Amino acid sequence: MASETRGATAVRVDEGPITLFQLAYAIVLVGAGLLSVAAFTYGLEHSSASGGLLWALIGLVCYLAVWAWGILLAQG
Numbered sequence: 001m002a003s004e005t006r007g008a009t010a011v012r013v014d015e016g017p018i019t020l021f022q023l024a025y026a027i028v029l030v031g032a033g034l035l036s037v038a039a040f041t042y043g044l045e046h047s048s049a050s051g052g053l054l055w056a057l058i059g060l061v062c063y064l065a066v067w068a069w070g071i072l073l074a075q076g
Contacts, residue, residue, distance in 0.1 A: 029070055036062035 036059050043056025 025073070029066065029073070032069075033063065033066045036060075036066055 038059070040056055040059025040063060043052050043054065043059055046052035047056060
């Protein structure tokens, strides 16, 4: 009777405490996301008025840009 075991290698990344720059960067990133969501919802609420759909489109594009910015930050 044979048994097979699999061993997993663990990778440990030592990271120091968060710096003031990283904290400020995170706050700016969250703020940009909130502003883009606010612009999107404003555009949806005023979609019948002129420029409402433009606000919604700008908010959506900005929201996706913030997501891409956050992903690039996480990868780097």
